[in-house]
Amino acid sequence: MKHLKKWKTLNSNLVFNNPWCQIRQDEVELPNGKIINDFFINIRPDIALVFALTENQEIVFVRQYRHGVGEIFLELPAGAVEPNFESAESGAMRELTEETGYTAGNLTKIATLYDNPVKDTNKLHLFFAQNAKKSSEQVLDITEDIEVVLVPASEVMDKIAAGDICVSGSIAAIFLGLNYLRKLEQDLTL
Structure with missing residues (x-):
C-alpha cells in the first residue's frame, strides 16, 4: 500500500475578499519537493x-x-x-x-x-x-x-x-x- 502524504503550505494569501466570494492563493510544497506558488482555493460556506x-x-x-x-x-x-x-x-x-x-x-x-x-x-x-x-x-x-x-x-x-x-x-x-x-x-x- 502506498503511503500518501499531504502537501505542505508554505505561504497563503487572501487575494480576493468579498462577502460572496473569497479566493486564497497558496504556495505549496508537494511530497516530491516541487513548489507550486499559485494554487488557488475558493473559500466557500458549507x-x-x-x-x-x-x-x-x-x-x-x-x-x-x-x-x-x-x-x-x-x-x-x-x-x-x-x-x-x-x-x-x-x-x-x-x-x-x-x-x-x-x-x-x-x-x-x-x-x-x-x-x-x-x-x-x-x-x-x-x-x-x-x-x-x-x-x-x-x-x-x-x-x-x-x-x-x-x-x-x-x-x-x-x-x-x-x-x-x-x-x-x-x-x-x-x-x-x-x-x-x-x-x-x-x-x-x-
Whole structure:
C-alpha cells in the first residue's frame, strides 16, 4: 500500500475578499519537493441540502435558474449555512422553509460530503426530513425565483436517468435519502 502524504503550505494569501466570494492563493510544497506558488482555493460556506418527503411520499424539489451555467435546474432545497449564526441543521430547516414554505418536525443528518475538494473548502450537509408539510409562503432572496415541485419518490430515479435532475449534490442526497428511507421502512417491518 502506498503511503500518501499531504502537501505542505508554505505561504497563503487572501487575494480576493468579498462577502460572496473569497479566493486564497497558496504556495505549496508537494511530497516530491516541487513548489507550486499559485494554487488557488475558493473559500466557500458549507451548504445544507434537504431531502424532504411528504406524507404522500413525494419529495419536495425546487426549480430555479442557476446563472453560473445559465440553465434552470430541478434540485433539492439547499443553501449556505451561516457559520456564525446557525448550525448546519438549523440552516437546512431555514432553507427548506424559505425556499419552499414546507417544514418538517425534525431533520436527520444522513451524510456530510465534500463538494469539490480540489479547489473548494466547503462541505455539503445532507438532511432527511419526513412528513414535510406546507406551512407558509416562500421567503425568497432578491436573486431567487423558485418554483416548488413535488416529485413522487417512485419517479425520482427515472428523472435522474432522463437528465431532468442533474445537480450532483441533489443526486447524492437523493440516493442517500432513498437508502435512509428504505432502512426506516425495514425497521418498521421488524
